[in-house]
Amino acid sequence: MTNAWTDIKNTDLVVVMGGNAAEAHPCGFKWVTEAKAHRGAKLIVVDPRYTRTASVSDLYAPIRPGTDIAFLSGVINYCMANGKVQWEYLRNFTNASFIVKDGFAYQDGLFSGYNEEKRDYDRTSWDYVIGEDGFAVTDPSLQHPRCVWNLLKEHVSVYTPEMVERICGTPKEKFLKVAELISTCSAPGKVMTSMYALGWTQHSSGSQNIRAMAMLQLILGNIGMRGGGMNALRGHSNIQGLTDLGLMSHLLTGYLNMPTEKEPDFAKYMETRQFKPLRPGQTSYWQNYRKFMVSFQKAMWGDSATAENDWNYHYLPKLDVPSYDVLRMFELMYDGKVNGYICQGFNPLLAFPNRAKLTAALSKLKFLITMDPLETETARFWENHGEYNDVDTASIETEVIQLPTTCFAEEEGSLTNSGRWLQWHWAGGTPPGEAQHDTWIMAQIFLRMRELYRKEGGAFPDPLMNLSWDYADPNEPTAEELAREINGRALTDVMDPADPTKVLVPAGKQVLNFSQLKDDGSTMCGCWIYSGCFNEQGNNMARRDNHDPDETGAYLGWTFAWPVNRRTLYNRASADLSGKPWDPTRKIIEWNGEKWTGYDVPDISPTAKPEEVGPFIMNQEGVSRLFTRGMMRDGPFPAHMEPFEAPIPNVMNPKMVGNPVSRVFVTDAEEFGTSAEFPYVGTSYRLTEHFHYWTKHNRVNAALQPEFFVEISEELAKEKGIEKGGWVRVWSKRGSVKAKAVVTKRIRPLVCDGKTVHVVGIPLHWGFTGAAKKGFGPNSLTPFVGDANIETPESKAFLVNIEPSSGPEEASA
Amino acid sequence: MNVELSRRGFLKLAGAGAAGTTLGAMGFGEAEAATVAHVRQFKLTATTEVRNTCPYCSVACGIIIYAKGDASKGEKADILHIEGDVDHPTNRGTLCPKGAALKDFVHSATRLKYPMIRKSGSDRFERVSWDQALDRIARLMKDDRDANFLTHNEAGVPVNRWTSTGMLAASATTNETAWATFKVAKTLGIVGFDNQARV
């Protein structure tokens, strides 16, 4: 989220699309109802189903799963065509005026440079024209035919209301109502917020769904505004934290990223990362990359990381592929190329696509280690549960070690929420039986392996031997010790750049925040963006001052938000070029002549002059991007792409299947179904009564939503002779599930490109362990393909068939 | 008391004078002793409050754990109730159907209590000690790492990759646990390392 949950109360219009906030985030959704009740705000819901969020909306529009880009491009087109644009914002805070290279083009649903064999683009033409001065050429008048603005205008012109209806199945008049209401937020005094979640990410074009809305928000001037922004409603309690801390195959901490084979040494690695500004006087904050990276290496390997050995750069694994993401790992596992797998509080057997493939893959492991407070289907993937898990136990050779861990109530530490708040919590209960903290378990694995390497030697033990593990009790580092490491400290006295005789941070002291980090090895910091969370002032994540001056919703005294306690990202953009708030009633910060002051920590140097430095300091341009150059694999602008399994061909290019640059493994390509065989669109989702596969273990939630079901329209039920509450079988090319049928008016058939499209809704909370009735998950049906940029599986749009059936059979055990 | 009165009323009415004396002998005490109006004993009295955060979605609602016993003092603490924290700016004490039932997540019948091992081909888990489990894990992992760790690629570039063992980290663990986990996994050279953010 660019903004905080509590900030949503400041909005005039909430657009819930690609998410279902009321059901998945009820207590955050409270702030939507507050905005409605006290600001007269309106709520728009665009969703294939009439959800519980829609039940309290002012305007609901149905949409076919996987067509959000067309819908949003249609809205952008509407705003551009009707001059509903925040012009000042657009000219000064976006790259609308940047001139694009001549080579760049788009036709037949493809951008210039497409290579069909490689399933990839040559992106060199997707860039700005660079002048002699080394800066990008712009035309502030927006007249230049090759400026981003005019290229975008041309690009979205095809998405007329008629085209939107044709692709999305959204009735034209409904779409126009939505577009009209959204366009009113181009007024500087009107702000819209976007609340989205997995409804946008779980598509092969997921990143572009989000881009499309982000662009719309920039055109309306809503980024950085109080009550505005792009608000990703993240799933798990600390999914933000684990991403920030780089627990991903392509990341290191703080969005520093993993080196590749093309970067054999540190110098080479740094070359492509210390971005120089593309416009005069801009900050391009990544210029500090080296400071963060060296401090990170020092946090990892302490004294053994020196300038001489490139700060142990060679200790870091180098990638030969963009990422060893989950899908790739299971593909490798399926090929027998993976021997061991550790699942820490994770239930992949239900979480990832194509369960049959997952089971086959897990069966090929030598060993599987699970760490969880609860039973998981993954830990028992080898156990036969009749139709619910029909495996041949004896033939599965995988050794499974199941480790009991503590849960939230029994441990201390911080979680980072969607709004980037790092909130500390304390243990309230005693763990059951012999359950242990994950930290203890990881420490044990590390210490025991290090001991083995010390005794026996083995493959490249150096990183283990030198890993800094400086804790009072090496067997169990405390949350505080680890938090202090994450914040970072001075290893030797850090001098004040302004006055080299003055010690800024004495050796051994915590750094104030990342502004004090150095690239000379004098500082260490586990995760630069978190720096400031636990400094000499103490544990800022444990602060509990809930005062909110003038009720802006900022709560600066409540815990700690990254970066440097900033609550609204890009908040500099909430003020005009001269530094005055676009809307005085929504002031966050303003320029008082010599510095920025206000309710939030300015997202810019406090003394940076408004006319000189742009608000988007992380970008080389200093402004936001309507055109992303070559940064996204599937295009600098979002373009309509059908899901890999679609009920109709892509109207832009009938030959185009799915996202043209998504990675597709051979075996999976053969497992895509066609609309002839599988006429209905399946989509998966969560229900408010449950949280993933956890709460089915809870007697209370099990009582509130006891049994697996699918939702279909009354029309489809009639057509198929399916009865309310009766059993149905739903199957795709990859698998089959049995469920109770909920027949509802909330799902209505859509007409797309002249064809009637029925949607089958498939919630995801059931398995074969826990207190609720045994059931299936949608992942028995979903396709094994991900988003072209980030490899998030396409679980929101796929093809299925459905028929009335009998109930499943239990295990004959 | 008023039953007493109304009985007299009844006796007048029915005029069954004699009955009065005998009735007492028939255990009327019981019928008359109606329990006085009272509300349920307030169950949070004398519990320990601990501030925590809901572990489910990323709204991160503030919660208060009410327990018998104080975990911070090292006592055995038995969680009795969990409720929203009124002081929390986001949820203001409210909770969703999941958060409101957190107590039964903590106490669910399928909470894991002991390390278990399922041997190759077996149809059951067998309980083992932590030492057995952890030594086994260290051994399995080291053997696989030693066998499949790639120090250099064909081009002779140091790559220090371990691709034959992967790890999924939990997006519900604390940042601190995540950092410890990160250190161990990346140090071992595990590249097949992801978390729920991928899904």
Added chain:
Amino acid sequence: MSNSPITAVSNPPVQPVSADLGPRDLKRRSATLDLPPPERQLTEVAKLIDVSKCIGCKACQSACVEWNDTDPGVGENVGVYENPGDLNPNMFTLMRFSEWVNPETDDLEWLIRKDGCMHCEDPGCLKACPSPGAIVQYSNGIVDFIHENCIGCGYCIKGCPFNIPRLSKADHTVYKCTLCSDRVAVGQGPACAKACPTQAIVFGSKEDMKAHAEERIEDLKSRGYENAGLYDPAGVGGTHVMYVLHHADKPHIYSDLPDRPEISPVVETWKGAVKYVGLAAMGIMAAGAALHGLIAKPSTVKREDEEHAEALVEEAPKNGEGV
């Protein structure tokens, strides 16, 4: 949120506090003829359920189960979102869902209503209850069951105009929402209202709740619901659980919420006329008999009657003859 009523202004107390709700606060007591008036008039409380703000998340059900330590049990899906399928002795409140297509707009409206005890000002359950003190009404309006006094006859179920109380097969007493009388007694709001994520459920003095309802109704009218209104049915003397409805002109579309609830005339007759006329009739009958016994001499058999009988027997044919 400044101008929203907030159910919980502070977290529940953990230090010992005595319940501020007891026998001296009773306004009504079941099957009790001469109840002394309450020693003090507590502020009338009310729970306001704003159906237009409700997202049907069932947090209220969840919080209710947890606070009251009940166990509704795992049922099955019968093709609807209601779970458990109905109120039961372990589920005091239930979200009811109805899919209604507005004939004027032809738009679908998913009407979600939190069902449960309405805490009537004139409680039909209490009126029907034959057991002294099994159902009580406190002067703040809360209608509560005192289970020790409940005999499990189920009369309250017939007395209730909203079909709320449920008889437990386990202990043969009847259960329903207590409005969390145990929480209210220590200055806390009900568990459901505390939990409600969107504060569609709020709790406070009935007066404040009515004022808040007015705000909400105004907002709804501004959004085109010209029939928005408050449900505080006069038929039962008003309720201490009220609804804000977007279509207050037709409560029945909200999963059969009674349009004009009242205690059934049948129950009124049974608990009224029949009771008194009946007692009188039996009394008069008994008294009459006693009186007649005193004044009129009993009918006795005289000697000559016996002689007549003997004579008759003499003349009569003996066994077998008279065929």
Added chain:
Amino acid sequence: MASSSDIQRGDAIHPGDPVIVSRYTTPKRINHWITATSLILLALSGLALFHPSLFFLTGLFGGGQNTRWIHPWIGVVLFVSFYIFFFQLWRANIPRKVDFVWAAHAKDFLAGNEDKLPELGKYNLGQKVVFWAMAALIVVSIVTGVIMWDQYFATATAIPTKRIAILIHSIAAVLMICVFIVHVYAAIWARGTLRAMTRGTVTGGWAWKHHRKWLRDLAGHGRIDPAE
């Protein structure tokens, strides 16, 4: 001959001084007293739940909960025992013309001048009314009783039905108690009657006075034991 329907198995004359007439066999008597006892218990337990001022009566049954569950079971006993009884007596209780002539002179009856009245069979109209009233009220009570018996039949009928059932049940109960009072009082008032249900016999004089026709029929049909 119709009147012979008044003679039932066991009815017989035993010559002597005084003449003794068998009116009720032992089984019939046992039956009567089971019915009577259950009716009394039902009245007490029912009244306890009928009016607050009578709730104390639950003490007789060990509290409200017990009263609640035991009342319906006693009802079942009453129903069964009464109806066995019913099928033994119903013929003798069919009203006849003579009963109405008799009824017309009810005043003389109460005044004790029965000679002015027509001769009667085994039962007079009063007894017959009691008999049929009980028969009807017991059916009504058992039917409505089952409808309101939530322990077993909670889901069998809708609440509005149950409401009406309770209303009818309570009215029926009141009437039954009234009839009961008449029955008991009459038995006490007409001396020499009670022994019919204790010893099973009445004196010839009693029969001559109250049920002369019945006595004549017995004699006429030679229902006389051989004397000594």
